[in-house]
Every structure is written in C-alpha cells, then in structure tokens.
Amino acid sequence: MNPLHLSPRSVTVLIVNWKSKDYVRASLRSLHEHAMELVKEVIVVDGASFDGCREMLLAEFPDTIFIQSEQNLGFGKCNNLGAKSATGDWLLLLNPDTVLRPGSLQTLAGAMEQCPDAGILGPKLLNTDGSLQTSCVQAFPTPINQALDSDWLRLRLPGAKLWDTQRAFTSRTPVEVQAVSGACMLLRTEVFRRIGGFSPEYFMYGEDMDLCAKVKKLGLRNYHVPASEIVHHGGGSSTGSFSKISAVLLRQSVHLFIHRHQGSFAAAGYRILMAVSAALRVCLLAGSSWWSPDPIRTERLRSLKKWKAVLSWSAGMESRLIRSFS
Template structure:
C-alpha cells in the first residue's frame, strides 16, 4: 500500500469453508503483510477455524459467532471490531491481486462524493472471464437488472472507472466516515440483496457508487453454499420481493406484484417441477409465503432514493 497510508481493515465471513479462508488470507499476506488489519468472522461453522488460522496467521482477528448472523450481520460484527479508516468487505472465496487496495483507495482521492468502490471481479474458473464490471439500475417493473461484462473474456474493455447502479457484495471498499453517516448493512435479508439495499442507502445519503476496473479480485463464486440449492432459491426470491418493498415506489410495487405473481412465480414453479426439483418448488413457495406471515415484511416502509 504505497499510495495511501490510511489503515485498511479487511473483513470476511467464514462458514464451513476454512480452506478458502486460508487461501484468502494468504493472498492478502502476499501483497500486504502486516500493513492491513484482517478480521475473519466465523458464522457458527461446524468446526471453528480459529486455531488453524491463528497457527499460520497469528495477527489475524478471528471472531466466533454462536449463531449464524448472515452476510450483513457477520460483516457488521466485523465492522464493530475494525479500527481502519477504510473498510474492505470481501468474500472469503476471493483472492487478492497486486495493487487492489491502492487502486480502490485512490478513487476516493480522485472523485468527490464517493461512498463505495468495487473492483473488477473475475471468475476463478473458467479463469479470465469477468463476473462483475458494474451494473445497470433495476428495471422498475420487474426488479431485474444486468451486470456489465458478465462472462465476457477480459480484453481490457472494462479497465475504466465509472459510476455503477449497485455494488457487488464479494468486494466492496467503504470509508468508515461513510458508514457512520449512512449506517451499516441492513440485516433483514440474512443472505442476498443486502448489498443492493446498502447501495441504495448510501445513495440516499448522497454518496456515489463507483466501479474501478483498473484493479481486480478473483472470485470462486458460491463456494460455501453451492451454485444452486433450495436455500439459495428461497433467499434470492424472498429478498427480491423484500428489496422491492423497501426501495420501490408504490406504483412500481404494484406492477412488480403483477409481474411476479402472474409470470415469474408460476414460471419458476413450472421449471422446477419439470426438472423434478421439488425442494426448489417448496423453497420458492416458502419465499412468497414469508411475505404474508412475517411481521418484518408487513412492517417494511418504502424509502425513496
């Protein structure tokens, strides 16, 4: 970290994936050594990673949770123990590359009003393909959006710096001062969509979200919970609806309800049924039912950007 001496705290969550966490820490150590603070939050794994981590990396802070706090809850716990001026939230299945932190921190110096910066995110396998190079806004009727560069070969076409509609939760740098003003990640989601909601919170507080494609991080996507399972189906759909309730105006909520109820929901059930994936059917149904039964869902109020 040659260009900026402000202390960086790196926070990552471990959940039954100690091997990935060890690789993650080793990649940080390769480029930064003791220049940064590393905080690993263990979200109630079956086997605690603390002894293994501290044996090899004694300067790492390991926080052990008695229960799984989810993505936002775990990261917020890590933030409460962090001492850095800049907080870098990263998935434990990512790998650092040269110049990553300096490149992200430079954006805050070069662009006024920035609240969050994400790097280019590339897949670990197949190597060289882009996962994230910024994103478009959500469609106000369907709550769908697109990710720039998704599954494209990296030919330098996204080696730029520009504003993005939403961050990617696998790698986000935020100044402490921004979090103190805008608030920590919303914990209502448990998993998925919380970084989108947090991005909306930061924008409501007057900050810009920036993508910096001049630096990159490598991501072993969904290594801890699998690429497709009923758990993911449940939270992706439950939280998509929750995000709409929290962030869309009433007229768009109405049209989304029609779109989801008449098209997306029955189509999803049909696709899973045709594949014989009955657990996914139950997960999708449970995701919708949660919004009729949960006091949390009924208490949600729309906040405009």
C-alpha cells in the same frame, strides 16, 4: 506500492466466515502476499459455524482478530459486528471465497483517492477460470428487470438498459454504477457507520444493494474499478436443497429492497411478475426434463425444484418454505 497519498496501514479488512475455513486461508494468503502494506488489521467473524477457523488463524495468521458469534446472524449482521472493532480509516469487506490479484487493493485505494465523491468502490470480479463475473456490477432491482433477469439474457444483451452495466464492462477507468457486489467493497469506515452499516432485516442476499442505495442517499457515488481484479470463486454451494433456499431467500431480499426503496405497490408488482416467471419456467422444465438425457435431465430436475420453491414463495408461503429448509 503506496497509492497517491494514502497513509500506510489505513485499511481494516473484514471477512465473514461460515463453514469456509479453507477459502479464508486462501484469501488471507493472497492478502498477505499482495497488499499487507496498506492493511492495519484483519478481522474475521465466524457466524456460528465452528469449523476450526479460529484454530487455523491462530496457527497460520496469529495477528488476525477473530470474533466468534454464537449465532448465525447472517452476512450483514456479522459484518456489522466486526465493523464495531475496526480502527482503520477504510473498510475492505471481503467474501471468504475471494483471492486478491497483485495490485488489486492498491488500485482500489488509488481510485478512492481520485474520486472524492466515492461512496463504495468495487473491483472487477473474475470467475475461477478467469472469465468475467458480471454480477460485480449491478442495477438496483425493479419488478421488470428481476422478472427478466437471467444469465442467458445478460450474456446476449449486456448493453440493455435493464441491467445498466455495459459502460462498466467497456471502460478502463472508474465508472459510476448503481451498485457493486458485496463480494468485495471498499468504503470509508466513517461512511459505513454513518449509514448504520448493513440493514439488519436482510439475512442473506440484497444487503449489498441496500448498502449501496443508502450510500447514494448521502449524495455519494458508487464506482466500479475495472483495473482492480479479484477472483471470486462463488457459487460452490448452490446445489440441492441449498439451491432452493437460496432462491427463496434471494426473492425475499429483493422484495424487501423494492418495498423499502420503491414502495408497496412496486413490491406487490414484483411478487406477481415473479409468480408468472416462475410458473412459465416450471412448465417448461417439467415438460423438457422427462425426455432430456442425463446429466441434462438431472440438472433440469434440480432447476424444476428451485422454481417450484420460487412459485410457492410468490404465493405467500415464504415462512413455511424457510422453516422447511432450516
């Protein structure tokens, strides 16, 4: 199926690997099964994980372009490195833990041609069990919506203006949104290069928001395409110490985004509100975890450690925290 007037083999698929070899294999299998007629090349960048991904690609997907980074540059910089070699008209940025469903890339490509003002397109993301992954549509972070952000609230108040996502989840046609998830993004290669790719200041988290914001500043629009469905297995590594470092890095990246796009006053407000939010959660979790039965108690103690780390970050101790995780 060749959507509209899209030239065959116009898309460069770019995947960043970090200790995700098996996920990369599954993602490439789905790509070869459902969408290779649109794909000009596949580029995989390994962020110094040296997990055998090169050998797997040589054995199973020998046409894949493999780029080995000697350092773990982070998601954004690794994508920038891979994009330098892209020769396709369009870039499909894929997380390694994504699986394309039949027609998903074709539908995204068709939407790109139908929306001449499109900057970045993102599909509907599904969890492993087939349920909706609400993070596929995002509002730009503000101090207020970040302080109140939780899966519990999102599920119960999906139409709240804080999230600005309800229209996307009820529409059957492409709908303009502020930002889409970096798990799967389709955009023109020329646009990616014009905005300088991902901002290098972000190591993990927030770089997709920043990319969407930079695209909007060009006068282009970002769209969620609900008819395109992709499975995103994400979140499989968010336990233990990684949960703490990911929580800290997420807040650090959001703080950077707010400072860059909304100013230092808003960034200071975000840090203060996160301190209040984290302190409340620490108090609640500390009190409830002791009388909770297992495995609830174990989960609450894990959450308690995470929110203690966020509280420490709010107090300005992010450098010490990040060093302790490394």
